Amino acid sequence: MGKALLVDLGKGSTESLDLPQEWCKDFLGGEGLAVRMFYEYMDPDREPFDPDTPIIFATGPLNGTRAPACGRLVVVFRSPATGTLGITNVGGHFAPALKKAGWDVLMVKGKAAKSVWLSINDDQVTIEDASEIWGKKVSLTEEYVHEKMGKGAQVVSIGPAGENLVRFSCIMTDKHRSAGRGGGGAMMGSKNLKAIGIMGTQSVSLADPDALKLASAKAMDEIKAEPFTSGLLSPYGTPGFYNSISGTGTLPTKNWQRTSYPESHDVLGHEAYHNTLEVKSYACAQCPISCGRKSTIKEGPYVGESGGGPEYETLGAFGSKCLINDVSAVAKIGYDCNEMGLDTISAGQIVATAMEWYERGILDQEQSDGIELTWGNVEATLEIVRRMAYREGIGDLLAEGSKRAAEKLGGDAVDYTFEVKGLEMASCGVRASKGEAVVHAVSPRGADHLRPYASVIDAFGYLEEELGIKEKQDPLLDGNKGWVKPVQELSMATNLIGACLFASICLAVKGSTWAGMYSAATGQKCSLEDLLLASERVINMERMINFSFGFDRKDDKLPKRLLKEPAPDGPGEGQVVDLDTALDSYYEAMGWDIATGIPKPEKLQELGLSWMQL
Ligand code: SF4
Known part of the structure; x- marks a missing residue:
């Protein structure tokens, strides 16, 4: 554990490095190890696109083992969308391959003089010319790397959006799985790095294979016993969330003017999805849940087109937010985003914002290149998405993200953007889940619905004895957000x-x-408390890194509509977010200073992070 591959594209050099064992012990692996390493190599004065700003791909200690649903790759960088830490995460099969190639972490810095791709065959690492694939879409890029390295190679790559430094471009793998958030694609593009291919042929060494077998069987039983995973996520994939999220009043609709969209259940919900599209399920490495979807359009103007998803977030981003009540059209838009390497969450939110700007006259027809950005307009959406990826006309403005675009448009344009720190919000409402309100505001990477997915506790009413959540939490209560801490950990x-x-x-x-x-795989004895403590350490480390970039309580904000406009419908009808009350209670539980939102010195000391104090 702790083997890192360092590639400097500016120098054309590669190097193997043993990371300090204390890092592995204190931060465990994955995001923890990547962020710790990022801290070592970053400079707060360096901008995201500075060639010396690193991008780090990290595996976790359970990647490449039999542990179920353990195939995730973490990517860490400084986000060109937000200026905060960029942290994004993807399934597929790349992380186990990286681990089996003998590397826990891959760090790339420097900028190649011309476009390149990286070939990693266990410890044989070469930097290859990418001129034949620069400009190509994601599928063709992956196929090219497979031709060169063999079908067994796993690939991450960027599409034209990443090459064109679109601030919400993503890193793709398995053609349609995306490390979507924060502009990782642009980070690779800024280094002239088109793709990375990995062939890993070694087995992952385990401290106690029998104990891992037993613990993995327990995890499998827990997955089977939970109706969410076995009864919803497996058979219907993430589209299975659509109707129930709408039912909780956390489905942003018409650019957050509404919070639920029952009229769309019959056209965008999972039954319509599976009846309208030809659908096959897809699994990431070692995953018994198989929530992924590959689909083909069966009828209408896009008949015969196929691709990954659309996932729930794409249905929300282009369906409910933009009022495109046609699952085939949303599928087509999602396929295009994947091929061009655009994050569908940000892209859909930006289109929804642009539709409201257009409706209100903030963006006129001349500024929109003559495109009629009316609600539900499929052809306009397809064209805007394409223009964003290639930075053509209006697309060049929108490729900067909704925050920067609103600043350029001026006036009250900002009032219709839905972003935090520059990252667009996903399809996860906050007025009927005040836990989500605080999560979105404080996340280290800008708007984020998954650190943690707090709706599960307050809007859906789950309890978790192990985490001390023994009573149902009121989703509409602004204060008392201490319960977010253990769920976040x-x-x-x-x-x-x-x-x-x-x-x-x-x-x-x-x-x-x-x-x-974790204990069985690594031989490091780890209790639930140890696991949560390591997580808390990483959460605080990330907070301190963002503080060094200039972020503190003043940046833990939410869009105006969510603070001022009462929800017009759904279970949160009449609700706005009292963010100050929510933040005060959360900071207190975290041991962070209420005025600044920064970890107190005693908290840093408790976590062994005093060395981070500024
Ligand atoms: S298939 Fe779904 S549940 Fe399984 S690892 Fe991939 S994203 Fe997770």
């Missing part, structure tokens, strides 16, 4: 060990079971 734990949050999002796999699998 459990969520972080999955990112440290390489597990998929979906196995834990509804508390299927228990924290103690994850700790057992």
Whole structure:
């Protein structure tokens, strides 16, 4: 554990490095190890696109083992969308391959003089010319790397959006799985790095294979016993969330003017999805849940087109937010985003904002290149998405993200953006889940619904004895947000060990079971408390890094509509967010200074992070 591959594209050099064992012990792996390493190599004065700003790909200690749903890759950088830490995470099969190639972490810095791709065959690492694939879409890029390295190679790559430094471009793998958030694609593009291919042929050494077998069987039982994973996520994939999220009043609709969209259940919900599209399920490495979807359009103007998803977030981003009540059209838009390497969450939110700007006359037809950005306009959306990826006309403005675009448009344009720190919000409402309100505001990477997915506790009413949540939490209560802390730590734990949050999002796999699998794989004895403590350490480390970039309480904000406009419908009808009350209670539980939102010196000391005090 702790083997890192360093690639400097500016110098054309590669180097193997043993990371300090204390890092592995204190931060466990995955996001923890990557962020610790990022801290070592970053400079707060360096901008995201500075060639010396690193991008780090990290595996977790359970990647490449039999542990179920443990195939996640973490990517860490400084986000060109937000200026905060960029942290994004993807399934597929790349992380186990990186681990089996003998590397826990891959760090890339420097900028190549011309476009390149990286070939990693265990310890044989070469920097290859990418001129034949620069400009190509994601599928062709992956196929090219497979031709060069063999079909067994795993690939991450960027599409034209990443090459064109679109601030919400993503890193793709398995053609349609995306490390979507925060502009990782642009980070690779800024280094002239088109793709990375990995062939890993070694086996992952385990401290106690029998104990891992037992702990993994327990995790499998927990996945089977939880109706969310076995009865919803497996058979219907993430589209299975659509109607129930709408029912809780956390489905942003018409650019957050509404909070639920019952009229769309019959056209965008999972039954319509599976009846309208030809659908096959897809699994990431070692995953019994198989929530992924590959689909083909069966009828209409896009008949015969196929691709990954659309996932729930794409249905929300382009369906409910933009009022495109046609699952085939949303599928087509999602396929295009994947091929061009755009994050569908940000892209859909930006289109929804642009539609409201257009309706209100903030963006006129001349500024929109003559495109009629009316609600539900499929052809306009397809064209805007394409223009964003290639930075053409209006697309060049929108490729900067909604925050920067609103600043350029001026006036009250900002009032219709839905972003935090520059990252667009996902399809996860906050007026009927005040837990989500605080999570979105404080997340280290800008708007984020998954650190943790707090709706599961307050809007959906789950309890978790192990985490001390023994009573139902009121989703509409602004204060008393201390319960977010242990759920956030459990969520972080999955990112440290390489597990998929979906196995834990509804508390299927228990924290103690994850700790057992970690102990068995590494030989480091780890209890639930140890796991949560390591997670808390990483959460505080990230907070301190963002503080060094200039972020503190003043930046823990939410869009105006969510603070001022009462929800017009759904279970949160009449609600706005009292964010100050929510933040005060959360900071107190975290041991952070109420005025600044920064960890207090005694908290840093307790976590062994005093060396981070500024
Ligand atoms: S639950 Fe879905 S996203 Fe998670 S590892 Fe399994 S297939 Fe991949």
